[in-house]
Amino acid sequence: MTSIRTLTSGACAVALASLCIFTAPAKAQTYPTRSITMIVPFAAGGPTDVVARIVTGHMAQTLGQSVIIENVVGAGGTTATTRAARAANDGYTLITGHMGTHAASVPLYPKLAYHPEKDFEPIALLAGTPILILARKDFPPKDLNEFVTYVKANAEKVNAAHAGVGSVSHVSCELLHSILDVKPVSVPFSGTGPAMNALVGGQVDYMCDQIVNAVPQINAGTIKAYAIATPQRNPSLPNVPTTAEAGLPKFQAQAWNAMFAPKGTSAAIVASLNAAASKALDDETVKKRLLELGSVIPTAAERTPEALATLVKNEIAKWTPVLKPAT
Ligand code: MLT
Numbered sequence: 337m338t339s340i341r342t343l344t345s346g347a348c349a350v351a352l353a354s355l356c357i358f359t360a361p362a363k364a365q366t367y368p369t370r371s372i373t374m375i376v377p378f379a380a381g382g383p384t385d386v387v388a389r390i391v392t393g394h395m396a397q398t399l400g401q402s403v404i405i406e407n408v409v410g411a412g413g414t415t416a417t418t419r420a421a422r423a424a425n426d427g428y429t430l431i432t433g434h435m436g437t438h439a440a441s442v443p444l445y446p447k448l449a450y451h452p453e454k455d456f457e458p459i460a461l462l463a464g465t466p467i468l469i470l471a472r473k474d475f476p477p478k479d480l481n482e483f484v485t486y487v488k489a490n491a492e493k494v495n496a497a498h499a500g501v502g503s504v505s506h507v508s509c510e511l512l513h514s515i516l517d518v519k520p521v522s523v524p525f526s527g528t529g530p531a532m533n534a535l536v537g538g539q540v541d542y543m544c545d546q547i548v549n550a551v552p553q554i555n556a557g558t559i560k561a562y563a564i565a566t567p568q569r570n571p572s573l574p575n576v577p578t579t580a581e582a583g584l585p586k587f588q589a590q591a592w593n594a595m596f597a598p599k600g601t602s603a604a605i606v607a608s609l610n611a612a613a614s615k616a617l618d619d620e621t622v623k624k625r626l627l628e629l630g631s632v633i634p635t636a637a638e639r640t641p642e643a644l645a646t647l648v649k650n651e652i653a654k655w656t657p658v659l660k661p662a663t
Contacts, residue, residue, distance in 0.1 A: 367427055367605050371402040374595075375423075375431040377416030378499055379527030380407045383548035387463050387593045388432035390625050394616035399608070409526035412500030413437040414445055421450035425457075425598040427605035432462065434504055435591040439651035441502040443659040452652065456596040457606050458644035460613040464632030465546035466570055467508045467589035469562040469579075470554075472538045480562040480582035483542075484516060491518035497531040497540040500524050504591040505531065507659065508544035508565070514658075515586050535559050546591055547572070547630035565589040572630035590632075594644050606641055614639050 374392050376385045385407060392403035408416035417437040423429035431437075438452035450456075469483065477483040487494055496513075498506035505528050513519060523540050525531040528549050534540045536558045544565075551572050553559045563582040564570055566589075579587045595613055597606060616622050617633055626633055637643060 367608060368399050368401040370428065371404055372399070372427070373429045374403050374405050375416050375420045375429065376405055376407045377409070377413035377420075377431065377433065377437050378407065378503070379409055379525070379529045380405075382499070382527035382529030382532075383465055383504075383546040384413075384432055384434055384593055385527070385529065386548050386629065387465070387626070387631065390622055391462050391595075391613060391616045392432075394619050394622050395609075395612040398612040398615050407527075410500070412441065412444075412502035412506060414441050414448060414450075414502060417441070417452075418449040420596070421455040421598055423598050425600040425602075427597060427601055427609070429598065430459070430609070431456075431596050432593055433596055434465075434593050435651055435655075436499075436503045436507060438594065438596065438648050440504075440507045440655045440659055442652050443656040444502040444507075452648050453645070455599050457599060457601045458641045458648065459595040459597055459606055459609045460639045460641065461634045461644050461647060462593045462595060462613065462617070463548070463626055464634065465504075465548055465591045465593060466564055466566045466630065466632070467504070467544050467591060468547055468550050468554075468564050468573075468576065469512065469542065469587075470535065470545055470550055471542040471560050471562065472535050472540065473558060473560050474538060475541055475560065477562070480577070480579070480584055483562050484584060487518055487520065487542075488516060491520050494541045495521040495523050497523045497525060497528075497534055497543040499526070499528045499531060503528075505543055505545050507655065508589045508591070511589060511658065512544055512587050515584070532559075544589070551628070551630050563587075570630045572628060592647070594647070596644075610639070610641055 376388050378384045396403045413436055420431035441448055477486040496509045528545045532549055535543055554561045561576045563579045564576050565579045565587050
């Protein structure tokens with residue numbers, strides 16, 4: 337008697353050949369079979385948008401499908417992040433979040449409709465983005481010491497642009513303002529892309545922004561940079577002093593961008609996206625573009641989903657005591 341076992345194991349050779357031929361290719365093409373939407377929680381042209389476009393441009397080649405960027409603005413990035421948390425967990429809707437959307441938002445929004453740790457699968461850290469103190473080019477202070485004196489003396493007159501409550505630019509300048517013990521007027525935008533346009537146009541006074549948004553403008557002389565808030569100078573801006581060199585060592589700030597999927601996205605899809613993101617970060621053209629813009633490329637160990645989960649946890653723990661009293 338021919339057993340079912342025998343028939344099944346010999347299937348490709350005889351009776352079930354057509355079924356085998358049908359199932360094998362279908363398995364190989366399970367993900368992705370169509371384009372992927374990458375939500376960017378701020379306006380086009382800003383630092384999150386730029387990093388997402390550079391990395392996903394290369395990922396699309398690896399994945400064999402296009403990655404469509406969708407800029408969804410509002411509430412310091414939390415509107416888009418809520419949408420991403422509620423999206424189908426099938427790998428076709430992802431988000432490029434950051435230190436604001438996936439950490440600072442927790443203490444700043446008591447009714448936040450998502451939790452960065454519970455509602456997302458971390459995929460990969462994409463970039464570290466140091467913060468700079470920037471100003472319109474005709475803002476009177478010439479250096480950081482003068483900036484501190486000027487802002488303290490004119491706190492009710494000067495204004496600081498940012499990308500909404502909980503955004504990196506907002507949180508970074510909140511930290512700066514707490515060190516200086518001032519409360520200047522704050523001017524929110526839908527991202528630091530449009531905020532930068534206002535700074536270049538002289539409609540706002542200063543901003544604490546991520547380097548990716550600032551390097552082209554600083555080099556073109558359309559804005560001024562007082563200092564970079566990291567322990568070392570950045571190779572893309574060798575003439576910009578650190579906050580420690582310029583006299584304000586307490587102001588240290590670096591943000592980051594990372595990719596997330598809605599909770600419950602399969603481990604296989606997360607692994608496939610992580611591999612594609614990591615391959616992008618190893619690509620010479622991608623690396624060159626990110627480095628020219630001053631971002632810090634994560635090491636292989638920093639790119640794993642587990643490392644990103646730890647970063648999110650640690651960043652929430654770091655920012656909660658700093659920002660909680662402000663709410
Ligand atoms: C942006 O892309 O506009 C920024 O990341 C906003 C910010 O968080 O400051």
